[in-house]
Amino acid sequence: MKRRDFLHKGALGTAGFILSSNTGWSPAPVSQTTDSRIEVLFDEPLGTISRNIYGHFAENLSGVLYDGIWVGKKSRIPNINGLRKELIEHMRKIKAPVIRYPGGCFADSYDWRDGIGLAEKRPRRTNFWANAESEKAPSSHRYDPNAVGTNEFVHFCKLIGAEPYLAANVRSLPASAFYQWVEYCNSPAGSTTLADARAAAGYAEPFRVKYWGVGNESWGCGGEFTPQEYAVEFRRYATWLPGYGDELRLIASGPNTDDWNWTREFLGEVVRKGPGELHRIYGMALHHYAWNLSRGKTQDWEAGKGDALKFDPVDWYELLREGERMEGLITGHWQILGEFDHEHRVKLIVDEWGPWYRPGSEATPGNLLEQIPTLRDAVFSGMTLDIFNGHSDKVAMANCAQLINCLNNLYLAHEDKFVITPVGHVFELYASHQGGNALRSIFSAPTLHYDRDGKPASFWGLHGSASVRDKNLTITAVNPSTNESRLAEIALRGASVKGATISLISDSDIHAHNTFEQRNVVVPRTKPLSLSGGTFVVEFPPASVAALNIQLN
Numbered sequence: 001m002k003r004r005d006f007l008h009k010g011a012l013g014t015a016g017f018i019l020s021s022n023t024g025w026s027p028a029p030v031s032q033t034t035d036s037r038i039e040v041l042f043d044e045p046l047g048t049i050s051r052n053i054y055g056h057f058a059e060n061l062s063g064v065l066y067d068g069i070w071v072g073k074k075s076r077i078p079n080i081n082g083l084r085k086e087l088i089e090h091m092r093k094i095k096a097p098v099i100r101y102p103g104g105c106f107a108d109s110y111d112w113r114d115g116i117g118l119a120e121k122r123p124r125r126t127n128f129w130a131n132a133e134s135e136k137a138p139s140s141h142r143y144d145p146n147a148v149g150t151n152e153f154v155h156f157c158k159l160i161g162a163e164p165y166l167a168a169n170v171r172s173l174p175a176s177a178f179y180q181w182v183e184y185c186n187s188p189a190g191s192t193t194l195a196d197a198r199a200a201a202g203y204a205e206p207f208r209v210k211y212w213g214v215g216n217e218s219w220g221c222g223g224e225f226t227p228q229e230y231a232v233e234f235r236r237y238a239t240w241l242p243g244y245g246d247e248l249r250l251i252a253s254g255p256n257t258d259d260w261n262w263t264r265e266f267l268g269e270v271v272r273k274g275p276g277e278l279h280r281i282y283g284m285a286l287h288h289y290a291w292n293l294s295r296g297k298t299q300d301w302e303a304g305k306g307d308a309l310k311f312d313p314v315d316w317y318e319l320l321r322e323g324e325r326m327e328g329l330i331t332g333h334w335q336i337l338g339e340f341d342h343e344h345r346v347k348l349i350v351d352e353w354g355p356w357y358r359p360g361s362e363a364t365p366g367n368l369l370e371q372i373p374t375l376r377d378a379v380f381s382g383m384t385l386d387i388f389n390g391h392s393d394k395v396a397m398a399n400c401a402q403l404i405n406c407l408n409n410l411y412l413a414h415e416d417k418f419v420i421t422p423v424g425h426v427f428e429l430y431a432s433h434q435g436g437n438a439l440r441s442i443f444s445a446p447t448l449h450y451d452r453d454g455k456p457a458s459f460w461g462l463h464g465s466a467s468v469r470d471k472n473l474t475i476t477a478v479n480p481s482t483n484e485s486r487l488a489e490i491a492l493r494g495a496s497v498k499g500a501t502i503s504l505i506s507d508s509d510i511h512a513h514n515t516f517e518q519r520n521v522v523v524p525r526t527k528p529l530s531l532s533g534g535t536f537v538v539e540f541p542p543a544s545v546a547a548l549n550i551q552l553n
Protein backbone atom coordinates (compact mmCIF):
# COMPACT_ATOMS: atom_id res chain seq x y z
CA MET A 1 0.00 0.00 0.00
CA LYS A 2 1.22 3.51 -0.73
CA ARG A 3 0.92 6.46 1.66
CA ARG A 4 -1.61 8.17 -0.56
CA ASP A 5 -3.74 5.00 -0.57
CA PHE A 6 -3.65 4.88 3.20
CA LEU A 7 -4.77 8.48 3.39
CA HIS A 8 -7.41 7.86 0.80
CA LYS A 9 -8.65 4.94 2.88
CA GLY A 10 -8.71 7.20 5.88
CA ALA A 11 -10.87 9.62 4.01
CA LEU A 12 -12.58 7.27 3.28
CA GLY A 13 40.87 23.06 24.87
CA THR A 14 42.91 22.56 25.79
CA ALA A 15 41.48 23.28 29.11
CA GLY A 16 38.25 21.38 28.96
CA PHE A 17 35.36 19.84 30.74
CA ILE A 18 33.90 16.44 30.32
CA LEU A 19 30.24 15.74 30.12
CA SER A 20 29.40 12.10 30.29
CA SER A 21 26.09 10.32 30.21
CA ASN A 22 26.26 8.55 33.51
CA THR A 23 28.59 10.52 35.71
CA GLY A 24 27.54 14.06 34.90
CA TRP A 25 30.22 16.75 34.67
CA SER A 26 33.80 16.44 35.72
CA PRO A 27 35.56 19.78 36.14
CA ALA A 28 38.99 18.24 35.66
CA PRO A 29 41.13 19.35 32.73
CA VAL A 30 40.84 16.96 29.84
CA SER A 31 43.84 14.84 29.18
CA GLN A 32 42.30 12.36 26.71
CA THR A 33 42.84 12.75 23.03
CA THR A 34 39.90 14.27 21.27
CA ASP A 35 38.46 12.37 18.30
CA SER A 36 36.19 15.11 16.95
CA ARG A 37 36.19 18.80 16.26
CA ILE A 38 33.59 21.54 16.03
CA GLU A 39 34.64 24.85 14.55
CA VAL A 40 32.26 27.78 14.78
CA LEU A 41 33.05 30.49 12.24
CA PHE A 42 31.84 33.86 13.47
CA ASP A 43 32.94 35.47 10.21
CA GLU A 44 30.56 33.31 8.20
CA PRO A 45 26.97 34.11 9.21
CA LEU A 46 24.36 32.16 7.28
CA GLY A 47 21.36 34.35 8.04
CA THR A 48 18.66 34.63 10.66
CA ILE A 49 17.05 31.40 11.81
CA SER A 50 13.34 32.00 11.40
CA ARG A 51 11.60 31.42 14.73
CA ASN A 52 8.97 29.56 12.76
CA ILE A 53 11.37 26.69 12.04
CA TYR A 54 10.41 25.62 15.58
CA GLY A 55 6.74 25.41 14.65
CA HIS A 56 4.04 22.86 15.37
CA PHE A 57 1.16 21.09 13.72
CA ALA A 58 -2.15 20.19 15.37
CA GLU A 59 -4.67 18.39 13.21
CA ASN A 60 -8.22 17.50 14.15
CA LEU A 61 -7.21 13.85 14.19
CA SER A 62 -8.03 11.32 16.88
CA GLY A 63 -6.71 12.51 20.28
CA VAL A 64 -4.84 15.59 19.07
CA LEU A 65 -7.61 18.13 19.49
CA TYR A 66 -10.17 16.40 21.69
CA ASP A 67 -8.39 15.15 24.83
CA GLY A 68 -4.98 16.54 23.80
CA ILE A 69 -5.60 20.26 23.43
CA TRP A 70 -9.24 20.61 24.36
CA VAL A 71 -10.56 19.26 27.64
CA GLY A 72 -13.70 21.40 27.82
CA LYS A 73 -14.62 24.40 29.91
CA LYS A 74 -16.35 22.35 32.59
CA SER A 75 -13.52 19.83 32.94
CA ARG A 76 -11.86 19.09 36.27
CA ILE A 77 -8.59 19.03 34.32
CA PRO A 78 -6.87 22.40 34.76
CA ASN A 79 -7.79 24.46 31.71
CA ILE A 80 -7.98 27.97 30.35
CA ASN A 81 -11.35 28.39 28.66
CA GLY A 82 -11.41 24.67 27.91
CA LEU A 83 -7.80 24.46 26.68
CA ARG A 84 -5.37 22.19 28.56
CA LYS A 85 -3.39 24.45 30.88
CA GLU A 86 -0.29 22.30 31.30
CA LEU A 87 0.12 22.18 27.53
CA ILE A 88 -0.14 25.94 27.21
CA GLU A 89 2.41 26.42 29.96
CA HIS A 90 4.98 24.17 28.37
CA MET A 91 4.44 25.64 24.93
CA ARG A 92 5.13 29.07 26.39
CA LYS A 93 8.33 27.69 27.83
CA ILE A 94 9.57 26.44 24.45
CA LYS A 95 8.48 29.73 22.85
CA ALA A 96 6.26 27.91 20.34
CA PRO A 97 6.19 30.38 17.44
CA VAL A 98 3.49 29.06 15.11
CA ILE A 99 0.87 26.29 15.03
CA ARG A 100 -0.65 24.79 11.88
CA TYR A 101 -4.31 23.75 12.04
CA PRO A 102 -6.81 22.12 11.33
CA GLY A 103 -4.91 19.66 9.09
CA GLY A 104 -3.40 17.78 7.37
CA CYS A 105 -5.87 15.79 5.40
CA PHE A 106 -8.63 16.99 7.71
CA ALA A 107 -8.29 20.51 6.30
CA ASP A 108 -9.70 19.63 2.90
CA SER A 109 -12.88 18.22 4.44
CA TYR A 110 -13.40 21.02 6.92
CA ASP A 111 -15.87 23.85 6.69
CA TRP A 112 -14.69 26.59 9.04
CA ARG A 113 -18.26 27.91 9.25
CA ASP A 114 -19.21 24.82 11.30
CA GLY A 115 -16.80 25.93 14.03
CA ILE A 116 -18.08 29.41 14.81
CA GLY A 117 -21.10 30.72 16.71
CA LEU A 118 -22.59 29.29 19.87
CA ALA A 119 -20.81 26.06 20.75
CA GLU A 120 -24.03 24.21 21.60
CA LYS A 121 -25.49 25.06 18.20
CA ARG A 122 -22.52 23.89 16.15
CA PRO A 123 -23.12 20.87 13.93
CA ARG A 124 -21.51 17.46 14.36
CA ARG A 125 -19.72 16.26 11.25
CA THR A 126 -17.98 13.10 10.18
CA ASN A 127 -14.24 13.55 10.68
CA PHE A 128 -11.98 12.91 7.68
CA TRP A 129 -10.26 10.18 9.73
CA ALA A 130 -13.48 8.45 10.82
CA ASN A 131 -13.00 5.39 8.60
CA ALA A 132 -9.57 4.72 10.02
CA GLU A 133 -10.70 5.11 13.66
CA SER A 134 -11.45 1.99 15.68
CA GLU A 135 -14.94 1.21 16.89
CA LYS A 136 -13.77 1.96 20.42
CA ALA A 137 -12.57 5.47 19.61
CA PRO A 138 -14.42 8.20 21.44
CA SER A 139 -17.25 9.64 19.44
CA SER A 140 -15.50 13.03 19.20
CA HIS A 141 -12.71 11.37 17.22
CA ARG A 142 -15.10 10.08 14.58
CA TYR A 143 -17.78 12.75 14.66
CA ASP A 144 -16.37 16.21 15.03
CA PRO A 145 -18.38 18.08 17.68
CA ASN A 146 -16.91 21.38 16.47
CA ALA A 147 -16.37 22.47 20.08
CA VAL A 148 -13.06 23.78 18.84
CA GLY A 149 -13.21 26.10 15.88
CA THR A 150 -11.36 29.16 14.69
CA ASN A 151 -12.05 31.19 17.86
CA GLU A 152 -10.83 28.51 20.23
CA PHE A 153 -7.79 27.68 18.14
CA VAL A 154 -6.70 31.28 17.70
CA HIS A 155 -7.29 31.84 21.41
CA PHE A 156 -5.03 28.84 22.11
CA CYS A 157 -2.33 30.40 19.94
CA LYS A 158 -2.66 33.80 21.60
CA LEU A 159 -2.40 32.26 25.08
CA ILE A 160 0.87 30.66 24.00
CA GLY A 161 2.16 33.66 22.07
CA ALA A 162 2.19 31.69 18.80
CA GLU A 163 0.99 32.69 15.33
CA PRO A 164 -1.89 30.66 13.90
CA TYR A 165 -1.31 29.04 10.51
CA LEU A 166 -4.65 28.02 9.02
CA ALA A 167 -4.93 25.50 6.20
CA ALA A 168 -7.82 26.23 3.83
CA ASN A 169 -10.00 23.65 2.13
CA VAL A 170 -9.35 23.50 -1.61
CA ARG A 171 -10.76 20.05 -2.32
CA SER A 172 -14.32 20.53 -1.13
CA LEU A 173 -15.04 24.25 -0.62
CA PRO A 174 -15.11 27.10 -3.14
CA ALA A 175 -12.62 29.96 -3.17
CA SER A 176 -15.29 32.24 -1.68
CA ALA A 177 -15.26 30.17 1.53
CA PHE A 178 -11.54 30.80 1.76
CA TYR A 179 -11.76 34.56 1.41
CA GLN A 180 -14.67 34.66 3.83
CA TRP A 181 -12.57 32.76 6.37
CA VAL A 182 -9.93 35.46 5.94
CA GLU A 183 -12.69 38.04 6.35
CA TYR A 184 -13.96 36.36 9.51
CA CYS A 185 -10.49 36.33 11.01
CA ASN A 186 -9.09 39.62 9.88
CA SER A 187 -11.76 42.19 9.00
CA PRO A 188 -11.73 45.17 11.38
CA ALA A 189 -14.16 45.35 14.30
CA GLY A 190 -17.58 46.47 13.13
CA SER A 191 -16.66 46.39 9.43
CA THR A 192 -18.41 43.26 8.14
CA THR A 193 -21.13 40.85 9.16
CA LEU A 194 -18.44 38.27 9.80
CA ALA A 195 -16.51 40.71 11.99
CA ASP A 196 -19.74 41.14 13.96
CA ALA A 197 -20.06 37.36 14.28
CA ARG A 198 -16.51 37.23 15.61
CA ALA A 199 -17.27 40.06 18.04
CA ALA A 200 -20.40 38.25 19.24
CA ALA A 201 -18.14 35.36 20.24
CA GLY A 202 -16.06 37.76 22.34
CA TYR A 203 -13.36 38.62 19.81
CA ALA A 204 -14.03 42.13 18.56
CA GLU A 205 -10.47 42.75 17.50
CA PRO A 206 -9.27 41.04 14.32
CA PHE A 207 -7.19 37.90 14.72
CA ARG A 208 -4.74 39.13 12.06
CA VAL A 209 -3.95 35.63 10.81
CA LYS A 210 -0.99 35.92 8.46
CA TYR A 211 -0.21 32.35 7.45
CA TRP A 212 -2.66 30.52 5.19
CA GLY A 213 -2.19 27.17 3.56
CA VAL A 214 -3.93 26.80 0.19
CA GLY A 215 -4.95 23.16 0.61
CA ASN A 216 -2.87 20.29 1.95
CA GLU A 217 -1.18 17.45 0.11
CA SER A 218 -3.11 18.36 -3.00
CA TRP A 219 -1.33 15.49 -4.76
CA GLY A 220 -3.22 13.07 -2.46
CA CYS A 221 -5.92 13.49 0.17
CA GLY A 222 -6.22 17.16 -0.74
CA GLY A 223 -7.84 16.42 -4.09
CA GLU A 224 -5.66 14.00 -6.09
CA PHE A 225 -4.71 16.88 -8.34
CA THR A 226 -1.94 16.78 -10.90
CA PRO A 227 0.62 19.52 -10.23
CA GLN A 228 -0.74 21.47 -13.19
CA GLU A 229 -4.33 21.17 -11.98
CA TYR A 230 -3.36 22.27 -8.51
CA ALA A 231 -1.40 25.23 -9.88
CA VAL A 232 -4.54 26.40 -11.65
CA GLU A 233 -6.52 26.02 -8.39
CA PHE A 234 -3.78 27.79 -6.45
CA ARG A 235 -3.85 30.78 -8.78
CA ARG A 236 -7.63 30.93 -8.49
CA TYR A 237 -7.73 30.68 -4.68
CA ALA A 238 -4.87 33.15 -4.31
CA THR A 239 -6.00 35.72 -6.85
CA TRP A 240 -8.05 37.89 -4.60
CA LEU A 241 -8.00 37.79 -0.85
CA PRO A 242 -8.77 40.68 1.45
CA GLY A 243 -5.64 42.00 3.17
CA TYR A 244 -6.94 44.55 5.72
CA GLY A 245 -3.52 46.20 5.78
CA ASP A 246 -1.61 43.04 6.65
CA GLU A 247 0.34 40.98 4.18
CA LEU A 248 -1.09 37.47 3.87
CA ARG A 249 1.51 34.77 3.54
CA LEU A 250 0.14 32.04 1.31
CA ILE A 251 1.64 28.59 1.43
CA ALA A 252 1.21 26.35 -1.59
CA SER A 253 0.79 22.62 -1.17
CA GLY A 254 4.15 21.22 -2.19
CA PRO A 255 5.83 17.90 -2.80
CA ASN A 256 5.85 14.68 -0.88
CA THR A 257 9.48 13.88 -0.04
CA ASP A 258 11.44 13.60 -3.33
CA ASP A 259 8.64 14.26 -5.78
CA TRP A 260 10.76 16.64 -7.81
CA ASN A 261 8.23 16.43 -10.59
CA TRP A 262 5.53 18.02 -8.41
CA THR A 263 7.73 21.00 -7.61
CA ARG A 264 8.82 21.53 -11.19
CA GLU A 265 5.44 21.02 -12.83
CA PHE A 266 3.56 23.06 -10.23
CA LEU A 267 5.89 26.04 -10.56
CA GLY A 268 6.00 25.66 -14.32
CA GLU A 269 2.24 25.97 -14.53
CA VAL A 270 2.10 28.86 -12.03
CA VAL A 271 4.49 30.95 -14.10
CA ARG A 272 2.84 30.05 -17.40
CA LYS A 273 0.66 33.13 -16.69
CA GLY A 274 3.83 35.14 -16.13
CA PRO A 275 6.61 35.21 -13.54
CA GLY A 276 4.66 37.78 -11.50
CA GLU A 277 2.37 34.96 -10.36
CA LEU A 278 5.14 33.75 -8.08
CA HIS A 279 4.56 36.80 -5.89
CA ARG A 280 1.42 35.17 -4.61
CA ILE A 281 3.45 32.38 -3.00
CA TYR A 282 5.15 33.03 0.33
CA GLY A 283 6.28 29.45 0.69
CA MET A 284 5.96 26.01 -0.79
CA ALA A 285 5.18 23.19 1.62
CA LEU A 286 7.37 20.10 1.75
CA HIS A 287 6.34 16.96 3.64
CA HIS A 288 8.75 14.26 4.63
CA TYR A 289 8.03 11.38 6.99
CA ALA A 290 10.70 8.83 7.91
CA TRP A 291 8.65 5.66 7.77
CA ASN A 292 10.45 3.02 5.73
CA LEU A 293 12.69 1.01 8.03
CA SER A 294 12.72 -2.05 5.76
CA ARG A 295 16.24 -1.29 4.54
CA GLY A 296 15.27 -1.39 0.92
CA LYS A 297 13.15 -4.55 1.11
CA THR A 298 9.83 -2.92 0.35
CA GLN A 299 8.19 0.35 -0.56
CA ASP A 300 4.87 -0.77 0.89
CA TRP A 301 3.46 1.89 3.21
CA GLU A 302 2.33 -0.66 5.82
CA ALA A 303 4.98 -3.36 5.50
CA GLY A 304 7.88 -0.91 5.47
CA LYS A 305 7.17 0.64 8.85
CA GLY A 306 9.00 -0.22 12.07
CA ASP A 307 7.98 -0.27 15.71
CA ALA A 308 8.22 2.86 17.85
CA LEU A 309 9.44 1.08 20.97
CA LYS A 310 10.91 -2.26 19.94
CA PHE A 311 13.90 -1.80 17.72
CA ASP A 312 17.51 -2.83 17.22
CA PRO A 313 20.46 -0.53 16.60
CA VAL A 314 20.09 -1.15 12.86
CA ASP A 315 16.53 0.25 13.05
CA TRP A 316 17.85 3.22 14.99
CA TYR A 317 20.31 4.03 12.20
CA GLU A 318 17.79 3.33 9.49
CA LEU A 319 15.40 5.89 10.96
CA LEU A 320 18.18 8.47 11.10
CA ARG A 321 19.14 7.71 7.50
CA GLU A 322 15.54 8.23 6.41
CA GLY A 323 15.37 11.47 8.40
CA GLU A 324 18.71 12.72 7.14
CA ARG A 325 17.27 12.74 3.63
CA MET A 326 15.84 16.10 4.68
CA GLU A 327 19.19 17.68 3.84
CA GLY A 328 19.00 16.64 0.18
CA LEU A 329 15.28 17.34 -0.02
CA ILE A 330 15.81 20.94 1.02
CA THR A 331 18.67 21.54 -1.37
CA GLY A 332 16.99 19.62 -4.21
CA HIS A 333 13.63 21.37 -4.05
CA TRP A 334 15.39 24.69 -3.49
CA GLN A 335 17.35 24.23 -6.67
CA ILE A 336 14.15 23.59 -8.61
CA LEU A 337 12.53 26.64 -7.00
CA GLY A 338 15.50 28.63 -8.25
CA GLU A 339 14.84 27.57 -11.84
CA PHE A 340 11.60 29.56 -11.70
CA ASP A 341 12.19 32.05 -8.91
CA HIS A 342 15.63 33.43 -9.64
CA GLU A 343 15.61 35.76 -6.64
CA HIS A 344 14.55 32.95 -4.32
CA ARG A 345 11.66 34.90 -2.85
CA VAL A 346 9.60 31.74 -2.37
CA LYS A 347 10.78 29.83 0.70
CA LEU A 348 10.38 26.24 1.78
CA ILE A 349 7.85 25.47 4.51
CA VAL A 350 8.45 21.97 5.85
CA ASP A 351 5.03 21.82 7.45
CA GLU A 352 5.01 18.09 8.20
CA TRP A 353 8.08 16.17 9.33
CA GLY A 354 8.90 13.35 11.70
CA PRO A 355 9.07 9.57 12.08
CA TRP A 356 5.96 7.49 11.40
CA TYR A 357 5.80 3.99 12.93
CA ARG A 358 3.29 1.19 12.61
CA PRO A 359 0.36 1.12 15.06
CA GLY A 360 0.78 -0.57 18.41
CA SER A 361 2.62 1.81 20.71
CA GLU A 362 -0.19 4.21 21.57
CA ALA A 363 -0.02 5.75 25.03
CA THR A 364 -3.80 5.72 24.96
CA PRO A 365 -4.85 2.50 23.22
CA GLY A 366 -7.01 3.23 20.21
CA ASN A 367 -5.61 6.67 19.46
CA LEU A 368 -5.02 6.73 15.73
CA LEU A 369 -1.44 7.58 14.63
CA GLU A 370 -0.31 8.00 18.22
CA GLN A 371 3.16 6.73 19.07
CA ILE A 372 5.42 7.03 22.09
CA PRO A 373 8.62 8.88 21.21
CA THR A 374 11.90 7.46 22.53
CA LEU A 375 15.46 8.70 22.71
CA ARG A 376 15.74 7.67 19.03
CA ASP A 377 13.09 10.26 18.15
CA ALA A 378 14.88 12.88 20.25
CA VAL A 379 18.09 12.31 18.28
CA PHE A 380 16.08 12.32 15.03
CA SER A 381 14.39 15.59 15.97
CA GLY A 382 17.62 17.28 17.07
CA MET A 383 19.24 16.21 13.81
CA THR A 384 16.32 17.58 11.77
CA LEU A 385 16.26 20.92 13.58
CA ASP A 386 20.01 21.24 13.04
CA ILE A 387 19.46 20.63 9.32
CA PHE A 388 16.83 23.40 9.26
CA ASN A 389 19.19 25.77 11.09
CA GLY A 390 21.85 25.10 8.49
CA HIS A 391 19.39 26.13 5.77
CA SER A 392 18.00 29.21 7.44
CA ASP A 393 18.17 31.02 4.09
CA LYS A 394 15.81 28.46 2.52
CA VAL A 395 13.47 27.18 5.25
CA ALA A 396 11.10 29.85 6.53
CA MET A 397 8.93 27.56 8.63
CA ALA A 398 8.77 23.94 9.75
CA ASN A 399 6.04 22.16 11.69
CA CYS A 400 6.75 18.98 13.57
CA ALA A 401 4.05 16.39 12.96
CA GLN A 402 2.31 16.44 15.34
CA LEU A 403 2.09 18.42 18.56
CA ILE A 404 0.31 16.05 20.91
CA ASN A 405 -0.98 12.46 20.88
CA CYS A 406 0.12 11.88 17.29
CA LEU A 407 3.27 10.76 15.45
CA ASN A 408 6.39 12.67 16.58
CA ASN A 409 4.56 14.32 19.45
CA LEU A 410 6.08 16.70 21.98
CA TYR A 411 3.38 15.76 24.48
CA LEU A 412 1.12 12.88 25.37
CA ALA A 413 -2.08 13.53 27.26
CA HIS A 414 -5.14 11.59 28.25
CA GLU A 415 -7.76 12.94 30.63
CA ASP A 416 -5.77 14.29 33.59
CA LYS A 417 -2.50 12.63 32.53
CA PHE A 418 0.14 14.67 30.73
CA VAL A 419 3.76 13.99 29.91
CA ILE A 420 6.49 15.78 27.99
CA THR A 421 8.17 13.38 25.57
CA PRO A 422 11.89 13.36 24.67
CA VAL A 423 10.91 15.29 21.52
CA GLY A 424 9.30 17.99 23.68
CA HIS A 425 12.55 18.24 25.61
CA VAL A 426 14.54 18.65 22.39
CA PHE A 427 12.39 21.67 21.52
CA GLU A 428 13.24 23.07 24.96
CA LEU A 429 16.95 22.67 24.30
CA TYR A 430 16.82 24.18 20.84
CA ALA A 431 14.57 27.16 21.66
CA SER A 432 17.51 29.52 22.02
CA HIS A 433 18.29 29.15 18.30
CA GLN A 434 15.04 30.95 17.45
CA GLY A 435 15.78 34.25 15.76
CA GLY A 436 19.53 33.75 16.14
CA ASN A 437 22.02 34.32 13.39
CA ALA A 438 23.14 30.93 12.09
CA LEU A 439 26.91 30.55 11.88
CA ARG A 440 28.70 28.20 9.60
CA SER A 441 30.04 25.44 11.78
CA ILE A 442 32.17 22.52 10.75
CA PHE A 443 31.66 19.23 12.55
CA SER A 444 34.25 16.54 11.94
CA ALA A 445 34.14 13.20 13.69
CA PRO A 446 34.96 9.59 12.92
CA THR A 447 32.35 7.95 10.71
CA LEU A 448 30.46 5.25 12.58
CA HIS A 449 30.10 1.78 11.14
CA TYR A 450 27.40 -0.83 11.68
CA ASP A 451 26.00 -3.98 10.19
CA ARG A 452 23.02 -3.43 7.84
CA ASP A 453 21.63 -6.90 7.17
CA GLY A 454 25.05 -8.48 6.70
CA LYS A 455 26.45 -5.54 4.74
CA PRO A 456 28.72 -2.84 6.16
CA ALA A 457 27.02 0.53 6.53
CA SER A 458 28.12 3.88 7.88
CA PHE A 459 26.71 7.14 9.21
CA TRP A 460 28.32 10.39 10.23
CA GLY A 461 29.68 10.62 13.78
CA LEU A 462 28.61 14.04 15.06
CA HIS A 463 26.53 16.84 13.58
CA GLY A 464 24.88 19.99 14.76
CA SER A 465 24.45 23.71 14.28
CA ALA A 466 25.37 27.01 15.87
CA SER A 467 23.75 30.41 16.12
CA VAL A 468 24.48 33.64 17.90
CA ARG A 469 22.19 36.35 19.22
CA ASP A 470 23.75 39.37 20.88
CA LYS A 471 26.40 37.84 23.12
CA ASN A 472 24.78 34.42 23.38
CA LEU A 473 25.98 31.49 21.34
CA THR A 474 23.99 28.26 21.05
CA ILE A 475 25.66 25.12 19.78
CA THR A 476 23.47 22.04 19.43
CA ALA A 477 24.76 18.63 18.47
CA VAL A 478 23.64 15.04 18.19
CA ASN A 479 25.78 11.98 18.62
CA PRO A 480 23.96 9.26 16.64
CA SER A 481 26.14 6.37 17.79
CA THR A 482 24.30 3.87 19.95
CA ASN A 483 27.46 2.95 21.83
CA GLU A 484 30.36 5.36 21.32
CA SER A 485 30.89 8.74 22.85
CA ARG A 486 32.66 11.53 21.03
CA LEU A 487 35.22 13.78 22.62
CA ALA A 488 35.19 17.02 20.66
CA GLU A 489 37.42 20.03 20.72
CA ILE A 490 35.26 23.06 20.12
CA ALA A 491 36.97 26.06 18.58
CA LEU A 492 35.21 29.41 18.39
CA ARG A 493 36.80 31.32 15.51
CA GLY A 494 36.35 34.96 16.36
CA ALA A 495 34.89 34.89 19.88
CA SER A 496 35.74 33.85 23.40
CA VAL A 497 33.73 32.40 26.25
CA LYS A 498 32.61 34.23 29.37
CA GLY A 499 30.37 31.53 30.83
CA ALA A 500 28.47 28.48 29.67
CA THR A 501 25.87 25.89 30.48
CA ILE A 502 25.34 22.56 28.83
CA SER A 503 22.08 20.62 28.63
CA LEU A 504 22.00 17.02 27.62
CA ILE A 505 19.36 14.47 26.69
CA SER A 506 20.73 10.95 26.85
CA ASP A 507 20.29 7.54 28.43
CA SER A 508 22.15 4.26 28.53
CA ASP A 509 19.04 2.62 27.00
CA ILE A 510 18.37 3.71 23.43
CA HIS A 511 14.69 2.79 23.92
CA ALA A 512 14.27 5.14 26.88
CA HIS A 513 10.99 7.07 26.84
CA ASN A 514 8.55 8.79 29.15
CA THR A 515 5.11 7.47 30.01
CA PHE A 516 2.18 8.70 32.08
CA GLU A 517 3.48 6.55 34.93
CA GLN A 518 7.19 7.39 34.51
CA ARG A 519 7.30 10.95 33.33
CA ASN A 520 10.95 11.75 33.90
CA VAL A 521 12.96 8.92 32.40
CA VAL A 522 14.26 11.12 29.59
CA VAL A 523 14.74 14.70 30.75
CA PRO A 524 17.44 17.23 29.99
CA ARG A 525 20.17 17.66 32.55
CA THR A 526 21.67 21.15 32.66
CA LYS A 527 24.86 22.23 34.38
CA PRO A 528 27.04 25.32 34.34
CA LEU A 529 30.51 24.94 32.85
CA SER A 530 33.38 27.17 33.79
CA LEU A 531 35.09 27.73 30.47
CA SER A 532 37.23 30.51 29.15
CA GLY A 533 39.06 31.33 25.95
CA GLY A 534 38.05 30.21 22.51
CA THR A 535 38.79 26.49 22.64
CA PHE A 536 37.47 23.81 24.96
CA VAL A 537 36.58 20.13 25.04
CA VAL A 538 33.21 18.51 25.51
CA GLU A 539 32.27 14.86 25.57
CA PHE A 540 29.08 13.86 23.77
CA PRO A 541 27.82 10.56 25.13
CA PRO A 542 26.34 7.90 22.85
CA ALA A 543 22.80 8.49 21.64
CA SER A 544 22.64 12.05 22.86
CA VAL A 545 21.30 15.48 22.02
CA ALA A 546 23.23 18.38 23.54
CA ALA A 547 22.83 22.14 23.71
CA LEU A 548 25.62 24.43 24.81
CA ASN A 549 24.53 27.92 25.76
CA ILE A 550 27.61 30.09 25.82
CA GLN A 551 27.89 33.68 26.92
CA LEU A 552 30.52 35.50 24.93
CA ASN A 553 32.88 38.26 26.03
Ligand code: AHR
Nearest residue numbers: 007104105106216217401
Ligand atom coordinates in the same frame (compact mmCIF):
# COMPACT_ATOMS: atom_id res chain seq x y z
O1 AHR B 1 0.10 13.91 9.88
C1 AHR B 1 -0.81 12.93 9.45
C2 AHR B 1 -1.16 13.08 7.98
O2 AHR B 1 -0.02 12.91 7.21
C3 AHR B 1 -1.67 14.43 7.56
O3 AHR B 1 -3.02 14.57 7.77
C4 AHR B 1 -1.37 14.45 6.10
O4 AHR B 1 -1.18 15.75 5.61
C5 AHR B 1 -0.13 13.60 6.00
O5 AHR B 1 -0.23 12.69 4.97
